[in-house]
Amino acid sequence: MSxxxxxxxxxxxxxxxxxxxAQTVAAALSVHVTTARFHLNNLVEEGSAVAVGxxxxxxxxxxxxxxxVVAPPIDDLMLMLIARLGATPEEREELAAEVGHAWAAKHLPTTDLGPDVLPDPVVLAETILTRLGFRITDVVSAFGQHEISLCGCPLEELEKDLPEVARGVVRGLLEAxxxxxxxxxxxxxAVQVRPAPGGACELRLNLSQVAEASSSH
Structure with missing residues (x-):
């Protein structure tokens, strides 16, 4: 395939x-399914696509x-504009969380399963993060608390220059x-996002049960 x-x-x-x-791609392009799968896997390896079940x-x-992979373009000019959206890192993080809410709204259906049905929060988190190009590297769950380690590559430039904005976007994304x-x-x-120790673009996402929810069971 050229x-x-x-x-x-x-x-x-x-x-x-x-x-x-791969079968759908092969049929649409009139190529062998092995050829289609080979190039699809190459797209995954180069970071242009993700594989889902x-x-x-x-x-x-x-x-x-x-x-x-949905990767918003970030360049120097965009970074300078974003930096002016808040006077302090805390303000920028809160504004970024609002953007994260809006980003999630574009990619998730607004369906409510009812007040008595609680979906698995880890499954929901992994679904939206994978859909938007983040890579899950580890998940640790214990006693209703969940810690998800992920590569924030879609927001790599933000994480490097404006880490509070990257954290705010991911937090807002998960809250929504x-x-x-x-x-x-x-x-x-409660959703908390912090940088992973020693990780260039690694983030740790914590889903912690709030006291009111824990005491009601």
Missing amino acids: PRQRDRVRSLIADADTPID LPPVGVGRPRVGYRL TLAAGSATLSSHY
Whole structure:
């Protein structure tokens, strides 16, 4: 497959509303499925796409789907503009959290399963983070508390120059995701984001049960 054909694969994924598998790509481009899978995997390795699990068709193993990484462009001018949005790091983080809420709203359905149903907060977090191009590196759960380690590569430039903005965006993203998952879920968990020790673009995301939620069980 030539570079131009590789661009056609990328465009095919970008135009799809949901993740598509190698069979779909192969049929659309009239190539062998092995060829389609080879170039899809290359897109994943270069960071242009992510692989997600898809339900099987009929009886069989789960399929692998692919979607493009959504990476907002950040350059020097944009960084300078963002830096002026707040007078202090704390103000910038809160403003960034509002942006995170809006970002989540564009990529998550606003469905409420009802007050008596609480979805798994880790599953919700992993779903939106993976969808937006973050890479989960570790998950530790104990006694209702969850710590998720992730590579913040989509916000790498922000993390490097304006770390409080990167943290605010991720926090707002997760707060909105929990609220979308259930009307009561966001009141059960507090979201905290901090840099991982020694990680260039690594972040630690904590989902901690709040006291009111813990005492009600």
